[in-house]
Amino acid sequence: MKIWFITGASKGFGREWAEAALERGDRVAVSSRSTGAFDELVNKYGDAVLPLTLDVTDRAAVADAVREVVDRFGRIDVVVNNAGYGLFGMVEEVDEEQARAQLDVNLLGPLWVTQAVLPQMRAQGNGHVIQVSSIAGVFALPGLGLYHASKFGLEGFTDSLAAEVKEFGISVTLVEPAGYATDWAGPSAVHAEHLPQYDAFRSAMARPAGKRGDPAATRAAILQVVDAAEPPLRIFFGPGPLPVIKAEYARRIAEWEAWDGVSQEAFGA
Known part of the structure; x- marks a missing residue:
């Protein structure tokens, strides 16, 4: 039996x-900013569920929540940093409040949760940190610049984290989903005010939405990840990301190689 702590668990991947x-009989602490979001789970699973009202941007509240989980269940085996949302807008269009809020939730929120659970996991001598990233954490498109910044940042500190905590028996995994039928691009999303200078570009890049994955189909996959003796540092969810990233990295390598002469000069004699 595993003890889970999942943020952003009222819907989407977190709920699934x-x-x-x-x-399967595990115990789960679930958090959301909405009160009453987990009444149905509590009614069905009783004491196996610990519902928490939590804003992950509040570092002190995060620390309190972790203590409450440990007090209730005795340990934390798996933490899932799922809380997050999409910010849509060209880089120039995003205002300061929107930019700071995006980084607070998508980047600093997972940082606060991760920092809060690590002492407990070190004391246990085991644990698994799951960071819900995105294909947007390894590949960027126009119109999502600050969202990409939050996910690229998450990928960066998590890569370092994996090496830092390995000796303590703690595993770290970045889950990088493709497009799924969650609220990410729906009611949960924030949209910057459009500048007319980008209207032509916006129209040119507009295309019909492709097929979206079923969040429920990820249930078996996430259980395989947390149960693995040697879980991956990175794993895509969905069939689309791998060919896209292969092509993207091929382009990057080709450009680095084409400019390698200038790179060598830049180092000096």
Whole structure:
């Protein structure tokens, strides 16, 4: 039996993974900013569920929540940093409040949760930190610059984290989903005010939405990841990301090689 702590668990991946864990007999602490978001889970699973009202941008509240989970269940085996949302807008269009809020939730929120659980996991001698990133953490498109910044940042500190905590028996995994039918681009999203100078570009890049994955289909996948003896540092969810990233990295390598002469000069004699 595993003890989970999942942020942003009221819907989307967080809700699906909480239910997957509970269905097999695990214990799960679930958090959301909305009160009453987990009444149905509590009614169905009783004391196996610990519902928490939590804003992950509040570092002190995060620390309190972690203590409450440990007090209730005795340990934390798996933490899932799922809380987050999409910010849509060209880089020039995003205002200061929107930019800071995006980084607070998508980047600093996972940092505060991770920092809060690590002492407990070190004391246990084991644990697994799951960071819900995105294909947007390794590949960028126009119109999502600050969202990409938050996910690229998450990938960066998590890569360092994995090396730092390995000796303590703690595993770290970045889950990088493709497009799924969650609220990420729906009610949960924030949209910057459009500048007319980008209207032509916006129209040119507009295309019909492709097929979206079913979040429920990820249940078995996440259980395989957390149960693995040697879980991956990175894993895509969905069939689309791998060919896209292969092509993207091929382009990057080709450009670096084409400019390698200038790179060598830049180092000096």
